[in-house]
Amino acid sequence: MTRPPAASDAPFSDSDSASFRRSFERWRTAFTQLAVPATSPLRCDQQQPTWDQGTIMQEMKPDTEKSDAERKRDAADCKRCEKWRDELARDSPIVRFMLKHVSLLPPPPGSTMPSPEHSQTPHLPIPITCAPCPPTMAGGYSSEMGILLCQNRFMSRRHMEDALTHELVHAWDERRFKPKGAWGEDLRAHACTEIRAENLSGDCRFNREFTRRNWHFTKQQQACVRRRATLSVAANPNCKSKEEAERVVNEVFESCWPDTRPFDEIY
Template structure:
């Protein structure tokens, strides 16, 4: 997992900053739009069915110091890094991706985000993206990240829960 980003404030009078990225307020609006997507509704429903409440404040827009798009923080929810978002589709993809992490964390009560194999297994992406995500985890060096991904790939790649098949 990435280090927790710092939250900041944005200007309500502008929709983006000087770099073209979204303010916290604009990103919050984009998150609200993403909550209406069928895939997001599906994931939230399955989180609740698994016993994990997803309230209105579960997904937050923040400014992030690290160069990450967002993250899932156990017990705190999902953050979307407004200062790294430009388009609605980027926000949609981050929300979906992090909801899958939240679902995995909910159903696997012993998931240890410091364990590179556990982290790798929660990634729903192709190997290149798994490696990118693991590199953000300070507990996973280059060799440990690759070893962890290789060790769990076959089992985890075929785990499509909560979906019946790979979306």
Template sequence: MADSSSPKPTAGSNTPNDTGFIPGDDTFTKWRNIFTILTGQMSAEGRQQYLDAKDIRDEAADCRRCENHRDYLLKYSPVIRFLQDNIKQLGGDISNHNVYCRRCPQRQAGGFDPDFGIKICANQVRTQSHLEDTIAHEMIHAYDHLRFKVDWHTNMRHAACAEIRASSLSGECRWATEFFTRGQWKLTQQHQECVRRRAALSVSARPLCRDEKHARQIVDEVWDSCFRDTRPFDEIYR
């Protein structure tokens, strides 16, 4: 579903605006924008305009690709199927009817809402493996919501604990992802540092969080018990 508030690309224009971005859908304009980005001639604002226009243009294809990968993972991924079974044991149901692929204006991979289900940001998901980690992350949130009655809105410690567990157990902090995708090259304590960093980043985006320092403080307060808790898994295996 297109977001009417996002800027629409204007076909046929070859005049760059003051940020260096050139509106347009034709092949020449697309490559001209890419070249401008690669050579450092486009500002950060222009690059954001380019990405927004690209997301709008590719929305249908991105969502189809996301839905195909989603259906495959729900059927064949061991971690997704395991989490599905454990969620069902708690009276919940996560399947293709409430895992939605959508275009997101925010730079995030997905989100969980107890009433809505799981939203996957199709324009942010890079690969099927990235989607598997994202769905697993949000399914761990769903499990925690049912198992622990998480207060998502007013209890910062609950939210921090949920983010620690989801980042630790989903696979998003595996060594290869950190090393090759995010440029985190430390060889020791890599998993723990990734979990802390990503949990604090998620907590800092919540309305009750004052700033990044406050987010790190909340994560530290619940770290020991929440990082050790691997339910419904026996251990961290991804």
């Protein structure tokens, strides 16, 4: 007796292979997760993940020491950040592209990051949280908590778009590549993902560098990527000095700079 097709088998014919069906279901799941509602709920009034446990975040003033005006400003910054985040997830081609490709890869082995349905952003394939940060950063990525957007550090929605894309490249790299040891301990892997994130995100476009008063007549993109990747690696607690960061970035630059995955190329 022939078994009638299940509901999930409906799009397939008898000649479709099992691998094709699995690939199809992964793509369908990815696109379903990216169907962000036009008005997703803002979650600024809920308890934020403990990003402040990090060394850098400890520079921030505790909430108990903030004035009423500072707390009101934090709430306004958070609502703007979450509004822009959801608009970018819905409307930005590069953010949608990266969210889709992150969702198509399984979490790394042993990952403790909450699944979308158990995170503060169930409408996104990875937790993306808004929180106040010190002036030294605009965003961050954690294997345990997902992506951090620094709600008080964005000059515009375009600035957030670049920062979010940067962190999504890190999220994709962690799912796609296997470093020697844990992420952060392998400085070469750290340098490579920073080079790729700086190169692919828009962090180093000419007008952004112009506002930083860093520009070159030739190879401006390469100079920016190398400089910013070095700064990020130097901030790694496992890196002994800026000289070591420069050496590691130089060692992997020629192999990591041309790697534009998951993009076919950059413009």
